[in-house]
Amino acid sequence: MEEILSKAKKLAEQAEVFQVSSKVTPVHFEANLLKQIESKENVSTALRLIKGGKIGFAQANGYIEPETLVEMAAETYPFGMPAKFDFPNPKVYPKIETFDQQIDNVTVEEMVNLGEQLISSIKQHTPDILCEVSATKGTISVNIINSQGGEASYSKSFFNLSLEGVLIKDEDMLFVGDSYSSCHPVLDLRPLAEEIIKQLELAKRNVIISTKQMPVIFTPNGVASSLLAPLVSAFNGKLVFDGASPLKGKLGEQVFDKKFCLHDDATLPYQVASYPSDDEGVSSQRTPLVDNGVVSHFLYDLQTAALANTQSTGNGSRHGGLPTPSPSSLIIDKGDTHFWDMVKDITEGLIVEFLIGAEQGNTLNGDFSGNVLLGYKVEKGEITGRVKDTMVSGNVYQVLKQIEAIGHETRWVEGFLSTPCLYCTGLSVATKMV
Amino acid sequence: MQGHKADYVEIRLEETQITRIIYRGERLEEVGRTASLGGNVRALVKGGWGFVSFNNIQNLRDKVELAVRQARLIGKEDFKLSQIEPIIDIVAAEKSEPSTIPLSSKKQLLEEYNDIILSTPKIRTSNISYHDSQRKVTFASSEGTYIEQNKADANLRLTAIASEDGQIQQVGLSLGSQGDFAAIGGLQEQVKQMAQRAVDLLSAPQAKAGEYTIVLDPVLAGVFVHEAFGHLSEADHVYENKRLQEIMVLGRRFGDKHLNIVDGAAVPRLRGSYKYDDEGVPATKTYLVRGGILESRLHSRETAAKMNEKPTGNARAISYLYPPIVRMTNTYIEPGTLSFEDIISDIKEGIYARDWYGGTTSLEMFTFSASEAYMIRNGKIAELLRPVVLSGNVFVTLDNIDAIGNDLQMNQGGGCGKRGQSPLPVSNGSPHIRIRRCLIGGS
Numbered sequence: 001m002e003e004i005l006s007k008a009k010k011l012a013e014q015a016e017v018f019q020v021s022s023k024v025t026p027v028h029f030e031a032n033l034l035k036q037i038e039s040k041e042n043v044s045t046a047l048r049l050i051k052g053g054k055i056g057f058a059q060a061n062g063y064i065e066p067e068t069l070v071e072m073a074a075e076t077y078p079f080g081m082p083a084k085f086d087f088p089n090p091k092v093y094p095k096i097e098t099f100d101q102q103i104d105n106v107t108v109e110e111m112v113n114l115g116e117q118l119i120s121s122i123k124q125h126t127p128d129i130l131c132e133v134s135a136t137k138g139t140i141s142v143n144i145i146n147s148q149g150g151e152a153s154y155s156k157s158f159f160n161l162s163l164e165g166v167l168i169k170d171e172d173m174l175f176v177g178d179s180y181s182s183c184h185p186v187l188d189l190r191p192l193a194e195e196i197i198k199q200l201e202l203a204k205r206n207v208i209i210s211t212k213q214m215p216v217i218f219t220p221n222g223v224a225s226s227l228l229a230p231l232v233s234a235f236n237g238k239l240v241f242d243g244a245s246p247l248k249g250k251l252g253e254q255v256f257d258k259k260f261c262l263h264d265d266a267t268l269p270y271q272v273a274s275y276p277s278d279d280e281g282v283s284s285q286r287t288p289l290v291d292n293g294v295v296s297h298f299l300y301d302l303q304t305a306a307l308a309n310t311q312s313t314g315n316g317s318r319h320g321g322l323p324t325p326s327p328s329s330l331i332i333d334k335g336d337t338h339f340w341d342m343v344k345d346i347t348e349g350l351i352v353e354f355l356i357g358a359e360q361g362n363t364l365n366g367d368f369s370g371n372v373l374l375g376y377k378v379e380k381g382e383i384t385g386r387v388k389d390t391m392v393s394g395n396v397y398q399v400l401k402q403i404e405a406i407g408h409e410t411r412w413v414e415g416f417l418s419t420p421c422l423y424c425t426g427l428s429v430a431t432k433m434v
Numbered sequence: 435m436q437g438h439k440a441d442y443v444e445i446r447l448e449e450t451q452i453t454r455i456i457y458r459g460e461r462l463e464e465v466g467r468t469a470s471l472g473g474n475v476r477a478l479v480k481g482g483w484g485f486v487s488f489n490n491i492q493n494l495r496d497k498v499e500l501a502v503r504q505a506r507l508i509g510k511e512d513f514k515l516s517q518i519e520p521i522i523d524i525v526a527a528e529k530s531e532p533s534t535i536p537l538s539s540k541k542q543l544l545e546e547y548n549d550i551i552l553s554t555p556k557i558r559t560s561n562i563s564y565h566d567s568q569r570k571v572t573f574a575s576s577e578g579t580y581i582e583q584n585k586a587d588a589n590l591r592l593t594a595i596a597s598e599d600g601q602i603q604q605v606g607l608s609l610g611s612q613g614d615f616a617a618i619g620g621l622q623e624q625v626k627q628m629a630q631r632a633v634d635l636l637s638a639p640q641a642k643a644g645e646y647t648i649v650l651d652p653v654l655a656g657v658f659v660h661e662a663f664g665h666l667s668e669a670d671h672v673y674e675n676k677r678l679q680e681i682m683v684l685g686r687r688f689g690d691k692h693l694n695i696v697d698g699a700a701v702p703r704l705r706g707s708y709k710y711d712d713e714g715v716p717a718t719k720t721y722l723v724r725g726g727i728l729e730s731r732l733h734s735r736e737t738a739a740k741m742n743e744k745p746t747g748n749a750r751a752i753s754y755l756y757p758p759i760v761r762m763t764n765t766y767i768e769p770g771t772l773s774f775e776d777i778i779s780d781i782k783e784g785i786y787a788r789d790w791y792g793g794t795t796s797l798e799m800f801t802f803s804a805s806e807a808y809m810i811r812n813g814k815i816a817e818l819l820r821p822v823v824l825s826g827n828v829f830v831t832l833d834n835i836d837a838i839g840n841d842l843q844m845n846q847g848g849g850c851g852k853r854g855q856s857p858l859p860v861s862n863g864s865p866h867i868r869i870r871r872c873l874i875g876g877s
Contacts (some may be wrong), residue, residue: 031674036483037504042472043489063470063490069469076465079455079541108507130675168677171829174799190759196872209646236518242459242559247601321454322464357801360792361823364595365602369823369875371801384504390800391825393643428877430643432827 001145004047004066011074012049012056015039016087018279018318024138027111031130034112034118043324047073048322050087053081057304058321084306087146093276093283096154097269100184103137103157110187111135118163118189125197129176132164144281152277160272160415161186163196173201174386175354175373178221179272181415183270199353199374202294207377207385209431215349215404216392216427217342217378222352223332223422224413226239229359230366230396231262235289237300237325239316244364246397250295250374257403259335262290264299266314266328273329273416280316281325287313299325311334335406342405342423350429351376351383352392369393389432399424435576436859438502440477443513444575445498446712447473447491452567454767455540457548459559465537472754477501478515482508485757509824516739518715520578525709530586531615532566532630540564543618544590547625548564551594553598554629558597564590564618571712579714585813586613587705587859591847592621594629603635605805605822606791608847610859612706631806631818639805640820643876647784648824649777650866652792652843654804656862660850661689661793661800662828663695664862665720667759668748668852668875669737673796679741681829686728689832690768695723699747699763705846706763706860713758715747723832752855759853766863770838777837777868784810785874787822790848802827823875831869839866 001017008015021043028036046059056077060069115133122131137159144152162179176199180186218226239245247255265286268274275284281301288296300308301316302322316323322373343351350372358370372390378382400422407420435443449471456464474487475497484504486497532540544562551560566588573581592613598601605628611617650658667672672678698719699708708717713735721729733741734749737760749758777784786808793802807819826834842865849857 007841033674034482034508036485036757037507038485038487038757039500039504040483040487041489041754042487059467059468060470064469064471072469074465075537076467079465079537081462081464092692101440108504128677156793166526168681170673171798173796192482231795241599244602244604246600276815292800320468321456321466356796356799357792357794357803357823357825358792360801360803362602362604362791362821366602367820369803370865371796371799371825373796373799383685387823389873391643391801391821391823391873393875428643428875430645430873430875432646432871432873 001045001143001279004045004069005068005145008047008049008073009396011070012051014087014147016048016144016280017045017105019043020140022138022140022229024136025108026136027108027114027115029119029131032123034115037108037159044316045069048078049073051053051077053082054078055083059320061256071272073088083303087148088150088281090149090151091283093152094267096267096274096276096284098154098156098274099158100270102185103139103159106185108136111137114187114189118193121189122165123165123194124382125296126167126200129167131163133163134160136160144277146281150281152281154276157183158272159191160215161192163192165196172206176200176203181272181412183272192373195312202376202383203374203386205385207387209350209387209390212349213377213426214429215346215423217349217351217426218422218424219351219353220411220413220419220421221354224417224418226355226358226368226370227396227399228417230363230368232327234366235298237298237308238304240298241304243335246366247295248428250395253295254293255397256290256400258293258407259403260290260400261290261333262295263288263331264315264327264329268329271329275328278314278316279318281314282312282314282318284314284328291403292313292360299327301325327416330417334408334410334420336408337405337423338408339421342421343383346378347380349378350387350392351378355392366396368396387431391430394427399427435498438498439848440479440502440505440574442478442576443498443502444476444573445473445494446754447572448569450569451563452565454539455544456566457560457562459543460552465684471551474754475501476757477505479505479508481513505657512769514739516745517733518735519747521710521714522580525581525583527584527586527613529613529705531613532586532588535615544824547592547621550622550625551592551629552634554594556596556598556633557594557629561594561779562594563595573712577715579590579709581714583708583710585708586621588613588615588618589847590618592625592628594632597631597831601636601856603632605632605635610846612703612705612707615678631670634818635820637735638818638820641785641822641874641876643874645871646874647781647868647870649784649786649810649866650874651788651866652841652864653845655785655864655867656766657793657802658846659695659767659835660762660863661795661802662826663722664762664765665795666797666828667697667731669731669733669741670760672731673737682728684728684730687726688723688728689726689835691726693723693832693835694721694768694836696721696768697762697765701764704764704844704861711747711749711758712751715749716860716876717747720746723794732760732762734758750858752858756855759855761852761858762850762860764844764856764861766844767838767865767867769842771838772839774839774841774866778810778868779792779813781810781813785822786810786815786821787824791821798828799825799827825873825875831872834870834872835867836870837868
């Protein structure tokens with residue numbers, strides 16, 4: 001890294017080298033049987049430089065001659081975007097716990113056992129189910145150095161246990177699933193097994209729902225698969241700056257229900273989305289996005305923050321290219337209503353567990369529309385069964401403007417969203433006519 | 435690869451060069467280059483797979499040993515991959531213009547498109563994302579196959595974003611090619627129309643949710659056939675699932691006798707075309723559905739052996755970081771005889787849906803979204819609608835296709851995602867088709 005930086009410094013006014021190495025071991029089960037064990041090692045090195053006020057960029061996956069990487073970056077800066085920022089000076093980063101040594105001690109045999117036990121506990125409940133299970137452990141090490149003397153480095157461990165099950169009866173397919181992630185080894189399979197069994201219980205029989213506007217309870221998985229994509233783009237400082245977010249110009253305004261609070265937090269201990277430094281050497285922080293329904297902040301990297309005349313929130317994140325604003329962990333605050341009290345309140349409504357395709361519409365405008373992969377009908381205060389061939393559509397700005405109730409418990413979904421159940425009204429539900 | 439007591443071992447080495455240009459509004463957001471070098475080893479022992487991926491291509495023998503050790507932890511059954519003849523071949527890229535055309539020329543073309551978008555009144559901003567890649571994959575197996583394949587790919591996505599009174603609407607256009615830069619040139623008129631449509635959507639109404647007779651244009655019908663049927667034809671969903679095998683039994687009727695669905699990398703010069711798949715199996719052209727009847731499915735060597743069917747050359751990996759899995763290549767509905775007029779003329783009330791935002795499937799249920807939609811009233815195209823998301827059930831919807839046009843077109847933009855491997859270059863296509871009773875989400 002030092003060699004790349006010193007060569008780049010000879011050419012450019014400022015330079016930064018970012019390197020991430022990872023070692024990941026996934027164990028896969030297919031159709032209830034152990035299928036494949038993998039071992040993946042990857043190193044990638046990215047060089048960003050500023051010359052003549054413009055940004056050049058090149059990345060190498062695997063080994064590359066330092067000279068070559070510098071030449072590649074040098075080819076791009078004449079066309080690059082004007083840099084509005086300086087690379088960060090040396091600083092003291094917050095101490096964020098993201099590494100658990102125990103990950104190294106988990107053997108492949110233990111991961112195989114974990115998968116087998118998980119599958120056997122689900123099969124005990126539903127013998128005909130076919131499960132795909134993945135147990136994955138990994139470690140990542142991130143290093144950043146720049147020409148201003150800035151230096152950041154940290155290690156992260158992670159573990160993920162996930163299950164997708166399918167139960168086929170005649171031509172009816174029922175899909176259930178869930179996953180848990182942590183920087184600690186996830187060796188207790190009970191929470192996952194209990195969740196899957198709960199889904200199987202609630203989906204035991206198929207029922208028909210009406211085509212009309214009705215109340216919907218989004219479970220934590222339902223929030224992730226229905227409402228999350230439009231929210232993530234709405235709070236991206238870059239889309240706000242470009243006017244591609246409906247929240248542009250809405251800072252300080254009441255846009256959402258008073259009960260709705262949302263923040264981004266990269267400082268939570270042992271969460272897989274946490275970090276002490278973002279991918280360009282800015283300290284991580286907790287950033288409130290919505291306080292009691294009022295829009296309070298957006299997420300920024302260095303360049304976007306400079307364009308928008310504000311400060312980076314430590315959300316510069318790389319996805320194979322230059323850093324761009326991305327959430328770390330998103331947290332929706334819990335409310336005070338028990339899930340079953342929400343159910344009791346509904347005459348006819350729907351509980352959404354998984355929606356497919358919801359993120360494939362005009363998410364910029366807040367619109368979502370998807371097929372209910374897993375959802376349950378509520379009738380006169382009781383869950384009566386599973387619905388299918390059904391679509392749910394809405395707009396997050398309308399749906400979250402008046403929230404009927406917020407669940408009193410939260411849980412983590414997909415490793416980066418912590419949310420309670422949200423009970424909303426006036427969703428458009430459409431189903432096939434019999 | 436020898437001397438490890440494995441049933442089968444393969445090694446893949448890969449070198450890739452990528453150039454990326456991204457505009458957001460007037461800002462040239464990113465010009466970047468990526469070089470990748472890496473490889474993997476896959477080993478099979480008694481039906482269990484070990485897989486090791488790496489950047490450091492030294493000490494391959496140790497990596498083979500690790501993959502074999504992993505596979506041995508799993509292997510319990512007597513199993514052989516389906517037989518193929520060993521092949522020795524070197525395949526050049528058909529065209530590789532994107533790597534020879536200077537950055538300044540690419541930039542000039544993209545800026546011309548961007549200016550067209552941004553000069554349209556009420557357009558707020560734009561997104562332009564261009565990638566091209568040059569890839570050399572060397573594959574060798576313990577059965578004596580040695581193949582070098584050189585591949586080029588170019589992909590362009592343009593989006594126009596309009597806004598007014600807090601409303602935001604967007605329309606996109608995706609194109610791609612196997613290294614033919616001309617395929618993404620000359621789009622000025624299309625880009626202009628796209629930007630204007632984004633503006634028109636600001637005042638367009640939303641469709642009322644419910645069931646409709648719908649007509650799909652060739653681009654969206656291509657996404658439909660990919661999501662609604664293509665994924666279910668991938669044998670890795672079926673080969674270990676006895677119930678699904680009963681449902682997907684060859685010879686079963688899925689649609690009308692005019693319905694023919696094809697997938698094949700051997701169909702030349704499309705984005706999903708190649709000579710050999712990532713297991714070294716020669717590409718084929720496969721009729722998934724012929725005359726409405728399920729005829730065959732897409733296979734890797736493993737799924738073909740397990741189901742006692744022929745391998746089709748559909749095992750693909752997006753990069754050395756992943757093992758090959760069963761994927762589509764170029765998937766399309768063959769043309770029929772009807773004109774567009776014939777298809778819409780007897781529809782009293784329906785929806786004409788064009789172009790795509792995206793699509794996804796659970797195998798049984800699928801959704802696909804149009805970026806352009808119009809009401810059809812009394813056999814005529816009527817008012818513009820906000821983009822619609824359509825949904826169906828594979829066991830019902832294919833049988834509801836009751837008209838197939840004569841105007842097959844292939845779409846080369848976008849890419850396919852499966853098991854974390856995305857976006858894989860594929861192409862989809864179809865003529866105009868009509869589907870009865872298709873479910874649409876809306877107000």
